[in-house]
Amino acid sequence: MPRLSLYLRLFLLMAAVALGGCTINKSRMATEQLVVSDAVDRVVAQVDFSPLSGQKVFFDTKYLSGAKLSGNPNVEYLTSSLRQQMLAYDCRLTEKMEESDLVVEARVGALGNDGNEATYGIPGSAAVSAAAAFATGFSPAGSLPELSLGRRNHQWGAAKVGLFAYDRASQQRVWQAGVSTGASQARELWVMGIGPFQRGRVYKAAQASMNDRPSLVKGDQGLQKLDPLEAYSASIDFQGEPKRLATLPPAGPPSTPANRQNGQVVPVSGIAP
Numbered sequence: 001m002p003r004l005s006l007y008l009r010l011f012l013l014m015a016a017v018a019l020g021g022c023t024i025n026k027s028r029m030a031t032e033q034l035v036v037s038d039a040v041d042r043v044v045a046q047v048d049f050s051p052l053s054g055q056k057v058f059f060d061t062k063y064l065s066g067a068k069l070s071g072n073p074n075v076e077y078l079t080s081s082l083r084q085q086m087l088a089y090d091c092r093l094t095e096k097m098e099e100s101d102l103v104v105e106a107r108v109g110a111l112g113n114d115g116n117e118a119t120y121g122i123p124g125s126a127a128v129s130a131a132a133a134f135a136t137g138f139s140p141a142g143s144l145p146e147l148s149l150g151r152r153n154h155q156w157g158a159a160k161v162g163l164f165a166y167d168r169a170s171q172q173r174v175w176q177a178g179v180s181t182g183a184s185q186a187r188e189l190w191v192m193g194i195g196p197f198q199r200g201r202v203y204k205a206a207q208a209s210m211n212d213r214p215s216l217v218k219g220d221q222g223l224q225k226l227d228p229l230e231a232y233s234a235s236i237d238f239q240g241e242p243k244r245l246a247t248l249p250p251a252g253p254p255s256t257p258a259n260r261q262n263g264q265v266v267p268v269s270g271i272a273p
Contacts, residue, residue: 032113034202035157035184037077040111043159043182044081045232049089051175052165057091058100059083063107073111078159082106085232102165102174109160109179116156121148153188153196 061079069075086093086104094100159182165175186200 038184039157039159045229046180058097113157116154120150
C-alpha cells in the first residue's frame with residue numbers, strides 16, 4: 001500500500017509537470033537578435049571619435065561587409081551604428097574617398113550569439129521515444145512530451161570591433177581606437193511549467209520602451225551628463241534649443257524683412273536670439 005501511494009504521487013507530479021510544461025515558448029529569434037544588437041550597442045558606445053571631430057572622414061566598410069562570419073550576422077546594424085557614433089562626435093562623413101581628408105577603417109572580429117539550454121527532468125525527443133520502444137517493444141506514435149521539474153535558457157551575444165584612421169593623401173597614421181569588445185546576455189527560467197522568469201538588460205530595455213517615453217536631450221551640455229552607453233542610445237537634438245527671431249528695430253522702412261541685410265537673405269539660424 002505505501003508503494004502504491006508513492007507511485008500515485010509520482011504519477012500526479014509528472015502529470016502536473018506535463019500540463020504545466022505546455023506554457024513553454026521555444027521561440028528564440030527575437031531574444032537572439034536582441035542580445036547581439038545590444039552587444040553591438042555596448043561596443044560602439046566605447047569608441048571615442050573626438051580626435052576626428054570636425055574633419056572630413058570617409059568610412060571604409062569593406063572589412064565589415066566582407067567579413068567571414070558564421071551564421072547570418074547583422075553587419076548592417078553595426079555599420080550604421082558606427083556611422084551614428086561618428087556623426088555624434090561631429091565627424092563630417094563623405095560619400096567618396098576623394099572628398100575626404102581622413103579614412104576610417106573598421107573590422108569586425110566577432111558578431112554572433114551562443115545559446116545554452118538545460119532541462120531538469122526528462123526532455124521530449126525522438127531519441128527518448130526510440131529508447132522506450134527498444135526497452136518495451138512498443139513503438140509510440142510520436143515523440144515523447146517533455147516531463148521536467150525545471151528548465152533554463154541562457155543566450156549570450158558578443159561583438160568585437162577594431163577601428164583606426166589614416167590620412168588619405170599621405171597614408172600616414174592618424175588615430176587608433178584599439179579593439180573594443182561588447183557582450184550581452186539574457187536568462188530565462190521555468191519552474192514546474194511556470195515562467196519564464198527573465199533576467200537581462202535586453203528584457204529591461206524592452207519593458208522600459210513599453211512603459212516610458214525616452215526623454216529628449218538637447219545640446220552638448222545635456223549630452224555630457226550621460227555615460228557613453230546612454231549617450232549612444234539616447235534621443236538627442238544636436239541643434240539644441242530652437243532659435244527665436246530677433247525683435248525688429250524701430251528704424252528703417254517697415255517693408256524691409258528682418259532677415260534681409262544688404263540685399264541678401266540671411267538664414268534664420270544666423271539671426272541672434
